[in-house]
Amino acid sequence: MDMKMDVLTNDDIRGIIMLSASVGWDYDEHEVSTVMASGKVIGHRNEQGHLVSCGAVIPYGDRLASIGMIIVHPAYQGKGLGREVTESCLQSISTSTTVMLIATAEGKPMYEGMGFQVVESVHKYIRNKDSSRHSNEKLEKRIVPMKAEDMAQVIEIDKGAFGENRATFLKNRIKQAKEAVVVKSEDGKIIGYSLSILGPVNLIIGPIVAPSKEWATRLIDRLALNHHGNVRIDVPKGHPELMVYLERVGFEKVSEPPVMVKNTTKLPKRNHTLFGIAAQVFG
Incomplete structure (x- = not known):
């Protein structure tokens, strides 16, 4: 079977969406446009030129990269295409770069065979439209819409929270956001931020960067307020109090995918202010 592997472009966005739908x-x-603008996407085409696999690598500076969106059409699974795409993503970055990914249960054995190891997990929470909604009549006055002049401070506090500079990704993600808000201290300094992304199934809230669990919950309340559909939040390790809060206001934990790394044994040092990730593809 003759398979051609290419670097994908914006002309392939529809093909990636169809490929995504084939695996549910x-x-x-x-979302695909943000991935492409932030990194590199690679995929196989069959003899007819149809896209049958894809994978993305998103660099954050020179020391960290995230791999995700590894998809193989069901008709072509079991042929090694997922491994080939992942290896091609790895070859596009330095062997000294820390590589992270958030694995599916199906993909975990393949990644382990490629030298990735589990270091922690994320907790995927969803509140469906039939759940009781948490109301907050007095929105915190220190949570305000993000402005262009806030970008430098947002990038800096995100770096402390995530462990590496994500300036390119953040600029692209903010353009995609339904809402982008910041938390300001009493003297006007930005001490937290969050985004909401409206997808076809869920309103995704993340990243969530906050100085405390209390501010994280206020950011969630602000961005979820008046949304009548599903809301999704992916919580990284180390925030059990936030998870208790989410369950109290109608969220249900639906999965706990593993975070895996290669070329190291741990994630970059973080300052414990990352309460919600952006999405699995972005790490």
Whole structure:
């Protein structure tokens, strides 16, 4: 079977969306566009030129990269395409770069065979439209819409929270956001931020960077307020109090995918202010 592997472009966005749907995933044009603008996407085409696999690598500076969106069409699974795409992503970055990914249960054995190891997990929470909604009549006055002049401070506090500079990704993600808000201290300094992304199935809230669990919950309340559909939040390790809160206000934990790394044994040092990740593809 003759398979051609290419670097994908914006002309392939529709093909990626169709590929995503073939495995039950819900990528849309806006999400794929952000992935492409932030990193590199690679995929196989069959003899007819149809896209049958894809994978993305998103660099954060020179020391960290995230791999995700590894998809193989069901008709072509079991042929090694997922491994080939992942290896091609790895070859596009330095062997000294820390590589992270958030694995599916199906993909975990393949990644382990490629030298990735589990270091922690994330907790995927969803509140469906039939759940009781948490109301907050007095929105915190220190949570305000993000402005262009806030970008430098947002990038800096995100670096402390995530462990590496994500400036390119953040600029692209903010363009995609339904809402982008910041938390300001009493003297006007930005001490937290969050985004909401409206997808075809869920309103995704993340990243969530906050100085405390209390501020994280206020950011969630602000961004979820008046949304009548599903809301999704992916919580990284180390925030049990936030998870208790989410369950109290109608969220249900639906999975706990593993975070895996290669070329190291741990994630970059973080300052414990990352309460919600952006999405699995972005780490």
